[in-house]
Amino acid sequence: MNRPLLSICIPTYQRVALLKELLESLLPVNELTFAVELVVSDNASTDGTAELLERYQARLPLRVLRQRSNVGIAANTIAAFRGARGTYTLYLADDDRLDLAALERCMGHLVDKPEVVCLQVPWVLWDAASDSEMHPFYRLDETVLFAPEQGLDCINFVLGSSVFPEVAIYRTEVLARILLYPRGVYVGFVMLLRALRYGSVCFSPDSYYRSLVRSQGGLAGGTEGQEGHRQAVSYFDRYRGALEVALLSALQNLAPLPLPSDLRAQADRMINDFVVMRMRLAVGLCISARRFGAAHELQQRSLLWRGDVTAAEVQEWERQLIGLVGVEAAVEVLDSLPDKRGLVLCGFTDPDGVLPAFEALEANCEVEVRDEATALRAADRREYVYLVERAESRQRLLESGLPPGHVMEFQALIAPFRILPRSFSQ
Numbered sequence: 001m002n003r004p005l006l007s008i009c010i011p012t013y014q015r016v017a018l019l020k021e022l023l024e025s026l027l028p029v030n031e032l033t034f035a036v037e038l039v040v041s042d043n044a045s046t047d048g049t050a051e052l053l054e055r056y057q058a059r060l061p062l063r064v065l066r067q068r069s070n071v072g073i074a075a076n077t078i079a080a081f082r083g084a085r086g087t088y089t090l091y092l093a094d095d096d097r098l099d100l101a102a103l104e105r106c107m108g109h110l111v112d113k114p115e116v117v118c119l120q121v122p123w124v125l126w127d128a129a130s131d132s133e134m135h136p137f138y139r140l141d142e143t144v145l146f147a148p149e150q151g152l153d154c155i156n157f158v159l160g161s162s163v164f165p166e167v168a169i170y171r172t173e174v175l176a177r178i179l180l181y182p183r184g185v186y187v188g189f190v191m192l193l194r195a196l197r198y199g200s201v202c203f204s205p206d207s208y209y210r211s212l213v214r215s216q217g218g219l220a221g222g223t224e225g226q227e228g229h230r231q232a233v234s235y236f237d238r239y240r241g242a243l244e245v246a247l248l249s250a251l252q253n254l255a256p257l258p259l260p261s262d263l264r265a266q267a268d269r270m271i272n273d274f275v276v277m278r279m280r281l282a283v284g285l286c287i288s289a290r291r292f293g294a295a296h297e298l299q300q301r302s303l304l305w306r307g308d309v310t311a312a313e314v315q316e317w318e319r320q321l322i323g324l325v326g327v328e329a330a331v332e333v334l335d336s337l338p339d340k341r342g343l344v345l346c347g348f349t350d351p352d353g354v355l356p357a358f359e360a361l362e363a364n365c366e367v368e369v370r371d372e373a374t375a376l377r378a379a380d381r382r383e384y385v386y387l388v389e390r391a392e393s394r395q396r397l398l399e400s401g402l403p404p405g406h407v408m409e410f411q412a413l414i415a416p417f418r419i420l421p422r423s424f425s426q
Helices: 016-025 027-031 049-056 073-082 100-112 148-160 172-178 187-195 227-232 236-250 261-288 292-305 311-335 355-361 372-377 391-399 410-417
Strands: 006-012 036-042 062-066 088-091 116-120 123-127 132-136 144-146 168-171 200-203 209-213 342-346 366-370 384-388 407-409
Touching: 006 016, 006 073, 016 027, 016 049, 036 049, 036 073, 049 062, 073 088, 073 172, 088 172, 100 116, 100 168, 116 187, 144 148, 148 187, 148 200, 148 236, 148 261, 168 172, 172 187, 187 236, 236 261, 261 292, 292 311, 311 342, 311 355, 311 384, 311 410, 342 372, 355 366, 366 372, 372 391, 384 391, 384 410, 391 407, 407 410
Parallel strands: 006 036, 006 088, 036 062, 116 200, 123 209, 342 366, 342 384, 384 407
Antiparallel strands: 088 168, 116 168, 123 132, 144 200
16 A cells, blocks of 8 residues: 555544534545545544544545544544654644645645655634635744754744744654653644754745634634634643743753853743733634633733733723623623523613623523613512613612622623723833
8 A cells, every 4th residue: 555645634522513524625635636644533432423434434535543432632633643654744623624725735845845844834714604714823924944953043933923833744754753742831832843853844824724713603613612722712821831841952952051041031031922922812812702701811911911002002902892891791690590581781871882792792691671660670580680780770679689699780890800090101
């Protein structure tokens, strides 16, 4: 059996519908100008995944690995990599897509430059509803190449250009040597520097990877369920840890331990700037996923460390987001009380100014508008949670016998989230 040029490794678990869509999208791999294999590692799914894969065996160059029991995301992904037979290997999530034309160009580049053992590319956020590009996760203007002796230059490039080394094609023999189980660090940075020991690393702007954003159905159907999204909005300490390990490796033959104080300070600034940049990108991801409270937390964290914060920026942020954060908090209160039928907007002068926030959240709950008098005399008033505009309205509802935790004043609800008022130096 001839060895394929490329192994496309797909870990999966309990996502038979998404996997079917992916396999359908991959049928054109049979028409590529080079040999490909698809390596699917099934993490002991029980939802019909095995039967689905069996049906596609005749239609795709497919090899299936099946775990006896669920071994976790990392181990299942590594099992797919270690099962690769191709000269090169890439990762593909079971809910994402490949741009096969771009992939063909990237493979041509690798064949022409055999000294390259790792080809890194940006990935494109792709709107599944409209089947259109949203924006790349990071941008490159040109192809950049680093030789094994340029480890520190490579790190400086990654940090200075806001590169996120996640989507890549590795020479399989090298990948087998550098694979590691993630413990306390994000493996992308560490694997990049380890690969550089065995050959050149190339960064190309020609992206073959589409990371699908599924906005239909709100949070449950959106990017919230995607592992890459979860990591991008929460792995900041792991990013820092990975960069610390990578920098130590890059400085192995350049600086003694302990590092000189000026070099430590420089490294700390570089790493901190990168982590803050990742937080700012994560803010956008959270907003796309309608996780406004999470976006606000990340914004607050980044403001503490940035040196370019302006009053106008913070004022505009609060104008656009603080109301959404408050409404999301109210919906979370409702969700924590399963015996309640819904949420009542009570006594608002302009309820139409608040209702769009529930639509933006795609909140799956009943929302009613009642004036205060109607709310107070309603026989079913104990079956609802209340969001009121004024403190005196809340007090009267409490006097009617409603528990304090079931009646929220809007301004009091958003007060803990406010960044303003405060002074600014610019």
